[in-house]
Amino acid sequence: MEYFAPKSIAEALSLLERYGGEAKVIAGGTDVMVDIKYKEEPGCLINIKAIGGLAGIKENNGGVRIGPLTTIRDLETSALIRDKLPVLWEAAHQFASLQIRNTATIGGNICRASPSGETLTPLLVLEASGNIAFSDKETAEPFINFFSGPGKTTLGAKGLLTAIDVPYPAAESRGVYLKHAVRGAMDIAMVGVAVLITPDAAKKAVRDVRIGLGAVAPTPIRAAKAEASLRGKPLTPALLKQAAELAASEASPIDDQRSSAEYRRWIVEALTRRGLAQSWKAATGKEAV
Amino acid sequence: MSFTINATINDKKVSASTEASTSLLEFLRDTLEMKGTKLCCNTGECGACTIIFNGKPINSCVTLAADADGATITTIEGLADGANLHAVQQAFIDTGAVQCGYCTPGYIMSVAALLDRTAKPTAEDIEEAVSGNICRCTGYAKIVDAIHLAADRLSGRA
Ligand SMILES: Cc1cc2nc3c(=O)[nH]c(=O)nc-3n(C[C@H](O)[C@H](O)[C@H](O)COP(=O)(O)OP(=O)(O)OC[C@H]3O[C@@H](n4cnc5c(N)ncnc54)[C@H](O)[C@@H]3O)c2cc1C
Numbered sequence: 001m002e003y004f005a006p007k008s009i010a011e012a013l014s015l016l017e018r019y020g021g022e023a024k025v026i027a028g029g030t031d032v033m034v035d036i037k038y039k040e041e042p043g044c045l046i047n048i049k050a051i052g053g054l055a056g057i058k059e060n061n062g063g064v065r066i067g068p069l070t071t072i073r074d075l076e077t078s079a080l081i082r083d084k085l086p087v088l089w090e091a092a093h094q095f096a097s098l099q100i101r102n103t104a105t106i107g108g109n110i111c112r113a114s115p116s117g118e119t120l121t122p123l124l125v126l127e128a129s130g131n132i133a134f135s136d137k138e139t140a141e142p143f144i145n146f147f148s149g150p151g152k153t154t155l156g157a158k159g160l161l162t163a164i165d166v167p168y169p170a171a172e173s174r175g176v177y178l179k180h181a182v183r184g185a186m187d188i189a190m191v192g193v194a195v196l197i198t199p200d201a202a203k204k205a206v207r208d209v210r211i212g213l214g215a216v217a218p219t220p221i222r223a224a225k226a227e228a229s230l231r232g233k234p235l236t237p238a239l240l241k242q243a244a245e246l247a248a249s250e251a252s253p254i255d256d257q258r259s260s261a262e263y264r265r266w267i268v269e270a271l272t273r274r275g276l277a278q279s280w281k282a283a284t285g286k287e288a289v
Numbered sequence: 290m291s292f293t294i295n296a297t298i299n300d301k302k303v304s305a306s307t308e309a310s311t312s313l314l315e316f317l318r319d320t321l322e323m324k325g326t327k328l329c330c331n332t333g334e335c336g337a338c339t340i341i342f343n344g345k346p347i348n349s350c351v352t353l354a355a356d357a358d359g360a361t362i363t364t365i366e367g368l369a370d371g372a373n374l375h376a377v378q379q380a381f382i383d384t385g386a387v388q389c390g391y392c393t394p395g396y397i398m399s400v401a402a403l404l405d406r407t408a409k410p411t412a413e414d415i416e417e418a419v420s421g422n423i424c425r426c427t428g429y430a431k432i433v434d435a436i437h438l439a440a441d442r443l444s445g446r447a
């Protein structure tokens with residue numbers, strides 16, 4: 001196996017261009033090392049940790065710019081993330097163990113494109129985008145268009161994620177990230193649900209709502225029908241229940257060793273209902289009536 | 290493809306060559322023959338391979354050896370001061386927190402890192418610090434006792 005530790009983005013991109021499908025980018029390595037040990041070694045490993053400026057969290061016109069090498073622990077211990085993007089903070093906080101959080105990066109979590117990737121549903125409901133670079137072009141891509149299947153993204157074999165831009169949600173909005181897993185700290189989510197809700201000025205009706213579902217489809221998804229069923233309406237218990245059922249119907253979970261598809265659908269419904277109720281209460285100070 | 294790693298391990302400068310696919314755990318155990326850090330799941334789940342890397346506890350099994358270049362590392366071999374055990378090691382012995390002992394080095398590194406961060410850890414801090422370490426013998430209660438005892442001794446409360 002060949003090994004490179006490029007010092008700049010340009011150098012990394014030209015290596016990716018040269019080695020293409022043979023190459024594997026490595027950041028924290030918590031996914032890649034397991035693949036090397038248990039699946040297969042790539043022809044060439046490109047360690048991006050020597051590239052300067054790819055870690056860090058900064059306020060950036062109306063939002064936060066996060067470097068892809070920022071660790072999950074750095075997100076969890078960032079006062080800015082906790083204060084301004086609590087849905088993302090919650091996902092970082094519930095992510096694996098301290099040892100893994102100290103090593104795993106947000107860029108690795110995104111580029112791994114696991115349907116259960118902890119930070120992905122928060123990024124979808126926050127309508128975040130990635131700065132993606134190839135040797136001949138660079139684009140800003142909303143994450144909703146970024147994932148194409150388990151482990152598959154628009155980066156293909158030659159792209160690099162160079163920044164994550166997360167706009168601040170409306171000041172009146174509130175949200176939650178709920179993870180269902182067997183062994184709290186260490187388990188990959190069986191289902192993950194991120195909710196962000198914004199009430200209208202009278203705190204009566206739903207002005208905007210976003211629901212992200214993880215681990216229940218080939219990619220993390222937004223529950224578009226459930227969201228549409230709520231927008232502009234007062235949040236009654238009946239509406240809430242119906243939206244949760246719609247979200248469950250939008251999921252296309254699989255049976256695996258962690259749980260059956262049917263069970264996952266039940267959990268989507270329960271977590272969506274709970275997430276909406278909790279977020280509404282946090283945003284309005286009232287229960288859904 | 291092999292290359293040289295220069296790191297500071299347990300306060301000593303170390304220079305050794307390794308292969309690109311080598312994990313930091315393999316580098317410690319097989320290249321440097323430091324067998325205190327344990328190989329168990331090799332997937333980052335059990336914590337037996339925990340070391341302190343640039344001040345933070347990490348799983349050495351899922352870290353690239355190449356990342357150790359320029360790093361400062363503490364392993365279980367680096368905690369005792371000659372014949373004097375580190376407070377965490379002594380507390381594990383005194384409370385009977387060791388049974389088969391295989392998970393112990395990893396636990397001790399997680400706890401040493403915890404007590405470096407916080408002199409008086411809460412129950413929640415303790416749970417967070419060792420949630421990435423698995424012990425199949427003790428049932429955990431004595432490990433938690435050991436952590437409290439070490440914290441008390443280190444801060445002069447016991
Ligand atoms: C014990 C254990 C527990 C875990 N628990 C969780 C959990 O609770 N929740 C969760 O979501 N995940 C979990 N994971 C998975 C993993 O830790 C995360 O996906 C992590 O965020 C990956 O980040 P990394 O930096 O380690 O990535 P790496 O392993 O270095 O890379 C992951 C993938 O991303 C690519 N990549 C990395 N950075 C870039 C970039 N900037 N541009 C292009 N491609 C890039 C790599 O080529 C690779 O395909 C766990 C893993 C382990 C071993």
